Amino acid sequence: MAMDVLATLISALACGQVRVVDLTQTLTEDFPTIVLPPEFGQSAPVRIEQIAHYDAAGPAWYWNNLSFGEHTGTHFDAPAHWFTGRDVARGTVDTLPAEDMIAPACVVDCTAGCAADPDFLLTRQQLEAWEASHGRIPQGAWVLMRSDWSQRKGAAYAGLRGDGAHTPGPDAEAMRWLVQERGILGFGTETIGTDAGQGGDFTPSYPAHHYLHGAGRYGLQCLTNLHLLPPTGAVLLAAPLKVHAGSGSPLRVLALVTGDEA
Amino acid sequence: MRDKKNPTLRTRHPLLPPAARSTAAHLLTAAAAQGRFALPCCTQCGRFAWPMPEACPECLAEVALKDAPNEARLISATKAEVPADSYFRERAPWWVGLVQMGCGPQALVHLHPAAQVGDALDMTLMLDRAGQAVLHAGPIGGDMTTDPQWQHMTADPRGRRILITDARHIAALPLAIALAGAGAAAIFAGVPEMWKPLPQREALLAVPGLVLVPLDVTSDRSVADLAHDIGGKVEILINTADLPRPGGLTAPTAQADARAAMETVAFGLMRLARSFGPPMTARGADGPLGAVAWVNVLSVFSRAHPPALAGYGAAHAAGLALCHALRADLATGGLRLMTVLTGPTEDDWFQTFDPPKVSGKALAAAIVAGLQRGLEEVSVGDLAKDLLQRLDENPKAVERALASGRI
Numbered sequence: 114m115a116m117d118v119l120a121t122l123i124s125a126l127a128c129g130q131v132r133v134v135d136l137t138q139t140l141t142e143d144f145p146t147i148v149l150p151p152e153f154g155q156s157a158p159v160r161i162e163q164i165a166h167y168d169a170a171g172p173a174w175y176w177n178n179l180s181f182g183e184h185t186g187t188h189f190d191a192p193a194h195w196f197t198g199r200d201v202a203r204g205t206v207d208t209l210p211a212e213d214m215i216a217p218a219c220v221v222d223c224t225a226g227c228a229a230d231p232d233f234l235l236t237r238q239q240l241e242a243w244e245a246s247h248g249r250i251p252q253g254a255w256v257l258m259r260s261d262w263s264q265r266k267g268a269a270y271a272g273l274r275g276d277g278a279h280t281p282g283p284d285a286e287a288m289r290w291l292v293q294e295r296g297i298l299g300f301g302t303e304t305i306g307t308d309a310g311q312g313g314d315f316t317p318s319y320p321a322h323h324y325l326h327g328a329g330r331y332g333l334q335c336l337t338n339l340h341l342l343p344p345t346g347a348v349l350l351a352a353p354l355k356v357h358a359g360s361g362s363p364l365r366v367l368a369l370v371t372g373d374e375a
Numbered sequence: 376m377r378d379k380k381n382p383t384l385r386t387r388h389p390l391l392p393p394a395a396r397s398t399a400a401h402l403l404t405a406a407a408a409q410g411r412f413a414l415p416c417c418t419q420c421g422r423f424a425w426p427m428p429e430a431c432p433e434c435l436a437e438v439a440l441k442d443a444p445n446e447a448r449l450i451s452a453t454k455a456e457v458p459a460d461s462y463f464r465e466r467a468p469w470w471v472g473l474v475q476m477g478c479g480p481q482a483l484v485h486l487h488p489a490a491q492v493g494d495a496l497d498m499t500l501m502l503d504r505a506g507q508a509v510l511h512a513g514p515i516g517g518d519m520t521t522d523p524q525w526q527h528m529t530a531d532p533r534g535r536r537i538l539i540t541d542a543r544h545i546a547a548l549p550l551a552i553a554l555a556g557a558g559a560a561a562i563f564a565g566v567p568e569m570w571k572p573l574p575q576r577e578a579l580l581a582v583p584g585l586v587l588v589p590l591d592v593t594s595d596r597s598v599a600d601l602a603h604d605i606g607g608k609v610e611i612l613i614n615t616a617d618l619p620r621p622g623g624l625t626a627p628t629a630q631a632d633a634r635a636a637m638e639t640v641a642f643g644l645m646r647l648a649r650s651f652g653p654p655m656t657a658r659g660a661d662g663p664l665g666a667v668a669w670v671n672v673l674s675v676f677s678r679a680h681p682p683a684l685a686g687y688g689a690a691h692a693a694g695l696a697l698c699h700a701l702r703a704d705l706a707t708g709g710l711r712l713m714t715v716l717t718g719p720t721e722d723d724w725f726q727t728f729d730p731p732k733v734s735g736k737a738l739a740a741a742i743v744a745g746l747q748r749g750l751e752e753v754s755v756g757d758l759a760k761d762l763l764q765r766l767d768e769n770p771k772a773v774e775r776a777l778a779s780g781r782i
Contacts (some may be wrong), residue, residue, distance in 0.1 A: 143597070160595075
């Protein structure tokens with residue numbers, strides 16, 4: 114039976130009934146990373162250093178050394194990333210359940226609000242309105258906040274000003290509700306963090322991190338191509354690198370969508 | 376306005392003046408590198424000598440270098456129209472003078488063409504394009520910079536295109552202003568992480584001839600990309616990239632901060648050297664405004680290492696060590712590498728250090744003056760000068776003082 118399901122999936126992929134959408138930003142050296150006050154420890158940026166390129170350093174092969182922080186590029190936040198999730202069982206990327214790496218996704222279109230206000234906040238009321246149109250958010254689903262922020266570049270993407278970053282995100286009640294009353298698997302954004310740029314001033318501070326990881330749930334950020342996903346029906350494949358005791362990792366995030374919707 | 380290069384003509388290969396010197400003569404090299412006028416002087420009879428002797432020509436006692444008065448009088452002048460040496464022949468006519476120094480010796484010097492026999496002269500001990508100490512003389516009070524021979528031995532920003540690697544450095548804006556004031560033809564100011572705000576963006580862009588370019592010295596790709604773009608245009612590179620992060624060996628972020636500082640100060644220099652070194656070295660004889668100098672702005676803590684700046688000092692020590700390799704590479708094209716060792720600067724990272732601290736303007740002025748004088752070693756700020764002097768005299772005392780939190 115299981116073989117039949119997988120064979121059906123492969124067949125659907127082959128004939129275009131199911132399509133694969135890449136939700137991943139290219140891992141590049143100049144992609145903005147989270148900025149903390151400089152007296153704190155800083156995430157290493159992405160660096161790609163050539164070892165050999167069919168040259169004297171290696172005549173027949175090409176390869177690079179990579180270095181980056183766990184939270185660079187399109188990346189996954191594990192529960193252990195935040196203090197609220199420090200005691201969660203299987204809370205690091207090497208121990209988290211593999212079955213959580215494939216899950217359905219709900220996409221909430223916030224593009225109009227984000228275009229009008231870089232500090233746009235996704236609220237519980239907006240989520241309830243979304244449910245009125247698309248049905249109840251299933252337990253164990255990803256909720257992806259579509260902002261079209263990924264179409265911005267450089268400074269416009271980072272949104273940094275003298276008083277911090279100005280990028281959209283969820284408000285505190287929205288995150289509490291999603292985690293505690295809908296039991297979501299995780300929350301994903303197109304911006305640098307799962308929280309709004311000004312989320313440090315919310316109560317609790319950085320509510321997406323606070324509620325998600327405290328409940329053993331996950332974060333995805335720096336996603337792209339969310340405009341290619343339907344509000345419901347997509348399936349996400351999000352498998353972080355199996356880093357020993359890792360708090361997160363860059364990863365390739367893929368979505369499966371049925372052909373009509375892709 | 377720069378004269379445009381004729382693209383059908385071959386760019387000349389850099390030639391150098393004769394470089395052979397005795398070991399003892401490099402005492403003069405050290406003085407010339409720092410812009411001091413010093414001559415060999417007998418430790419017994421006190422007579423000055425020239426050229427550098429192995430022992431006192433009068434009493435055979437040991438000689439040591441000693442600061443000397445720099446006035447002289449011109450005995451004779453020679454205009455060499457067809458010098459035998461290829462370097463000088465390419466630059467002929469070349470003026471040579473025989474001078475009587477006020478402190479005693481006679482010497483053959485590179486001579487300012489305006490000097491007449493009998494004139495009182497100012498002498499300068501300077502480095503030629505081979506990096507060796509030579510004497511130059513010109514009329515007292517005269518403008519030495521009008522002498523083509525002086526121009527060959529200095530690195531004047533006038534008419535040249537200059538890259539400042541980090542526009543976020545405290546000295547970047549005053550440096551750009553000073554370079555523009557000194558006649559730089561173009562100033563490229565590198566901006567790491569363009570996506571972060573650049574507080575002085577408008578002020579920088581107001582500097583005549585300045586353009587902002589993306590440059591992150593911690594990235595192979597960023598450095599290589601900019602070198603592909605402008606590497607063939609840069610005649611002076613001023614590396615201001617730095618990452619001051621105070622902290623001792625056991626500070627919470629010590630290792631990450633030290634690694635980041637190394638990436639910026641040491642490996643960043645290697646990346647710049649790899650990408651900009653060869654095209655600049657190849658243009659060492661590219662006309663009167665060819666590539667001429669590379670400046671590395673480093674901390675004086677590269678030489679003496681306070682425990683409270685453990686990783687930072689180590690990164691700068693590594694950067695300074697790499698300068699020696701880079702200097703040797705650049706020397707093949709006749710380019711000068713000038714190290715500028717600064718004391719703590721007036722920015723937030725050195726907030727807790729006692730004054731006097733070095734302002735960006737003072738640092739900028741020292742860099743431009745060093746280029747105009749053709750120096751190889753510059754120290755900026757009272758603290759840096761004092762620390763270096765004490766280090767020469769009693770290095771262990773400096774180490775103990777730094778260990779106890781004093782500088």
